[in-house]
Amino acid sequence: MHxxxxxxxxxxxxxxxxxxxxFSPQETQSLLDAVPELYSRREAYNVREKGSDAVxxxxxxxxxxxxxxxxxxxxxxxxxxxxxxxxxxxxHQFKINGKMAFEGDVWQWHQDYGTWLNDDQMPTERAMxxxxxxxxxxxxxxxxxxxxxxHKKGVVDxxxxxxxxxxxxxxxxNALIAQLVERAGGRRGGIxxxxxxxxxxxxxxxxxxxxxTSNLSPWNRVSVYLxxxxxxxHIRRFxxxxxxxxxxxxxxxxxxxxxxxxxxPVDVPWKDGMPASALQTSSVPFADTRQAA
Amino acid sequence: MHxxxxxxxxxxxxxxxxxxxxFSPQETQSLLDAVPELYSRREAYNVREKGSDAVxxxxxxxxxxxxxxxxxxxxxxxxxxxxxxxxxxxxHQFKINGKMAFEGDVWQWHQDYGTWLNDDQMPTERAMxxxxxxxxxxxxxxxxxxxxxxHKKGVVDxxxxxxxxxxxxxxxxNALIAQLVERAGGRRGGIxxxxxxxxxxxxxxxxxxxxxTSNLSPWNRVSVYLxxxxxxxHIRRFxxxxxxxxxxxxxxxxxxxxxxxxxxPVDVPWKDGMPASALQTSSVPFADTRQAA
Numbered sequence: 126m127h128x129x130x131x132x133x134x135x136x137x138x139x140x141x142x143x144x145x146x147x148f149s150p151q152e153t154q155s156l157l158d159a160v161p162e163l164y165s166r167r168e169a170y171n172v173r174e175k176g177s178d179a180v181x182x183x184x185x186x187x188x189x190x191x192x193x194x195x196x197x198x199x200x201x202x203x204x205x206x207x208x209x210x211x212x213x214x215x216x217h218q219f220k221i222n223g224k225m226a227f228e229g230d231v232w233q234w235h236q237d238y239g240t241w242l243n244d245d246q247m248p249t250e251r252a253m254x255x256x257x258x259x260x261x262x263x264x265x266x267x268x269x270x271x272x273x274x275x276h277k278k279g280v281v282d283x284x285x286x287x288x289x290x291x292x293x294x295x296x297x298x299n300a301l302i303a304q305l306v307e308r309a310g311g312r313r314g315g316i317x318x319x320x321x322x323x324x325x326x327x328x329x330x331x332x333x334x335x336x337x338t339s340n341l342s343p344w345n346r347v348s349v350y351l352x353x354x355x356x357x358x359h360i361r362r363f364x365x366x367x368x369x370x371x372x373x374x375x376x377x378x379x380x381x382x383x384x385x386x387x388x389x390p391v392d393v394p395w396k397d398g399m400p401a402s403a404l405q406t407s408s409v410p411f412a413d414t415r416q417a418a
Numbered sequence: 419m420h421x422x423x424x425x426x427x428x429x430x431x432x433x434x435x436x437x438x439x440x441f442s443p444q445e446t447q448s449l450l451d452a453v454p455e456l457y458s459r460r461e462a463y464n465v466r467e468k469g470s471d472a473v474x475x476x477x478x479x480x481x482x483x484x485x486x487x488x489x490x491x492x493x494x495x496x497x498x499x500x501x502x503x504x505x506x507x508x509x510h511q512f513k514i515n516g517k518m519a520f521e522g523d524v525w526q527w528h529q530d531y532g533t534w535l536n537d538d539q540m541p542t543e544r545a546m547x548x549x550x551x552x553x554x555x556x557x558x559x560x561x562x563x564x565x566x567x568x569h570k571k572g573v574v575d576x577x578x579x580x581x582x583x584x585x586x587x588x589x590x591x592n593a594l595i596a597q598l599v600e601r602a603g604g605r606r607g608g609i610x611x612x613x614x615x616x617x618x619x620x621x622x623x624x625x626x627x628x629x630x631t632s633n634l635s636p637w638n639r640v641s642v643y644l645x646x647x648x649x650x651x652h653i654r655r656f657x658x659x660x661x662x663x664x665x666x667x668x669x670x671x672x673x674x675x676x677x678x679x680x681x682x683p684v685d686v687p688w689k690d691g692m693p694a695s696a697l698q699t700s701s702v703p704f705a706d707t708r709q710a711a
Contacts, residue, residue, distance in 0.1 A: 227592045264557045299520045303636035338631045343596035
């Protein structure tokens with residue numbers, strides 16, 4: 126799969142690309158079937174909604190579950206990102222966001238790269254967000270909303286919101302959001318919201334400002350969100366636990382295109398539990414640690 | 419304005435009717451201009467969002483503000499309701515719901531008639547909800563969602579939710595919502611969400627199950643929600659304050675069709691403040707009170 130010149134231009138202008146039905150129902154189902162067992166685990170990597178047992182975010186499923194380990198190496202996902210960066214990539218984050226029927230709470234307006242810079246000391250924006258729908262996404266189950274072109278602003282001011290939801294987030298100020306939406310076309314295109322069947326994929330720039338509302342519908346909206354970082358752009362400190370921000374910078378080696386429907390062998394090192402080291406953190410950049418040693 | 423046989427059939431089947439752009443931009447603006455002064459009043463009738471100064475619901479504006487007093491007597495709104503009930507109507511509730519940009523919180527799934535029955539002892543469902551958009555409503559600013567046909571179920575079980583938002587609400591159980599949505603067509607029409615320009619109007623049955631998500635967009639979604647009750651169906655007790663559930667059962671006398679653009683005289687008895695009596699409540703049906711006297 127190669128990106129067309131039109132796709133490259135659209136990504137540069139808008140900050141995202143949408144690929145409806147990129148994965149087949151059978152491929153998607155193999156992933157969806159593995160979710161309940163993952164969510165049932167009482168591990169730090171399952172963050173639950175405020176005052177509820179519903180999972181808001183599951184981290185690092187690609188280290189625990191074989192179907193997700195295969196997705197993490199899928200050429201239909203990884204190759205376009207390598208093409209955009211003209212470099213190999215590693216897995217920086219791997220999340221399954223529940224946004225469960227009736228329970229799924231809002232995600233306030235934010236950029237992802239701000240966190241990666243501030244917390245993880247990732248040097249530049251050369252990391253890509255990928256969203257893969259495991260359920261159909263419609264206007265009622267809390268779809269992602271983007272402000273097209275907002276990635277052109279680079280990292281914008283944000284404040285650390287610790288109270289709105291169960292997950293702390295660096296959120297962007299309302300006045301700036303209003304300004305960015307106006308600049309992007311206001312009521313005519315200032316906010317967009319790609320919707321489509323399970324198996325659809327969105328690539329979006331790590332500085333693209335995005336949000337999603339709560340899900341009051343009876344339809345789950347489970348999505349995989351992962352972040353592929355150019356290898357040369359790997360993070361420089363381990364301030365966040367390893368299950369959130371990964372520490373293995375090995376370039377991803379893709380599996381064949383049919384890897385979600387055939388049982389290619391794949392490594393799932395946390396299958397029987399997360400190592401204690403995954404919880405260890407340090408606020409000191411590790412380059413400095415090496416010098417000190 | 420007379421309803422067509424198709425409209426009457428649609429209302430019976432779906433439980434709502436949508437009238438896009440029923441009021442002109444000039445008419446809508448006369449109302450919108452009066453909102454900030456209303457919201458600025460520190461009165462019990464302004465209920466604010468949890469942890470915020472934004473107004474969630476303003477009650478009884480038709481007793482305080484001339485433009486809203488005229489809207490309360492507008493033939494384009496009142497006549498179709500009288501036609502549906504084949505009877506004169508009085509104003510049971512008059513709300514302006516803020517759903518303000520960035521701040522507007524969810525309204526969980528609920529029916530209105532359940533509250534009117536349980537709290538106000540309104541004998542039957544012969545009361546109509548009317549929504550009038552004062553701002554454009556789009557998929558991003560928390561539009562109303564309906565489950566078509568759910569009014570046919572009559573009053574369904576509900577529990578009193580006192581914690582989710584700043585406004586207590588009798589909300590419907592998730593399993594029942596899922597069932598009603600499935601029955602209404604599931605992913606093909608099981609939830610609908612009329613959207614359109616400011617000045618649009620929705621009439622919806624007092625048993626129609628409805629909800630709305632939060633408003634994360636930079637666009638206010640101010641709407642007037644009012645309830646017109648058939649005069650013979652007036653409430654039988656005053657358990658809620660008068661600014662919420664009105665006690666004047668006089669039939670509405672309509673003004674001329676141009677009443678939002680010409681200054682017809684109209685009475686606004688609470689203009690200079692709400693009388694103390696509006697806060698007095700009683701859990702005893704007033705028929706009984708009379709017998710006891």
